[in-house]
């Protein structure tokens with residue numbers, strides 16, 4: 001897509017979708033759907049059953065120094081309570097199989113509701129891709145079958161660090177679901193960063209690199225959007241975020257299918273992510 005096309009796509013603001021009663025992702029017009037798929041980012045109306053306030057309250061509690069959740073142990077580099085290792089971000093990050101152990105039951109339940117949203121979005125991407133439904137499980141590294149890897153992270157931006165909120169990047173996984181309470185998120189469109197305003201009652205959804213990889217030979221390829229978070233200042237309202245990452249099984253494989261169901265390529269997930277990391281560092 002040309003730069004001017006991309007810029008035009010955003011002139012009306014980001015499109016907004018809903019989850020229908022039957023669990024499908026729907027846009028009110030086909031133009032909105034096209035814009036969302038071309039940009040790789042859109043708003044999603046918060047489903048009424050989702051207790052977003054309760055989850056926000058949990059996240060906000062992590063800022064107090066005596067929160068017991070700040071003692072959550074680290075598991076590798078990606079999980080646990082992690083302070084200021086990535087720009088201004090301080091976060092509690094956990095993969096799905098640890099939610100019941102470390103999160104309150106209602107927060108673990110909230111995560112499972114985000115699983116359902118992630119599977120609905122993933123299903124719509126795969127449906128539009130033309131990849132036969134019998135292959136969706138393999139194409140998504142298990143994610144569309146309720147497996148794969150999911151992270152539920154509670155993030156805040158620590159303004160004692162005079163850094164960017166989060167440097168420009170693409171997400172590596174399939175789909176990111178974000179609830180943010182304050183401005184700062186920007187996406188790169190046609191070479192320029194543009195604000196993604198907080199839209200009350202809505203989550204922000206963006207596509208990641210693994211989704212691009214698995215749809216690359218399909219009838220509807222989607223791309224990962226470059227985004228960043230502006231440096232948060234101490235005079236700003238403290239920026240909290242709930243971030244859910246829908247990922248393939250990190251120890252598994254990703255397969256590229258075309259709409260006839262023929263294999264066009266594959267990669268281990270670790271291999272793909274290592275390649276992305278190398279490109280990012282270079």
Ligand SMILES: [Fe+2]
Nearest residue numbers: 169170171227
């Ligand atoms: Fe991101």
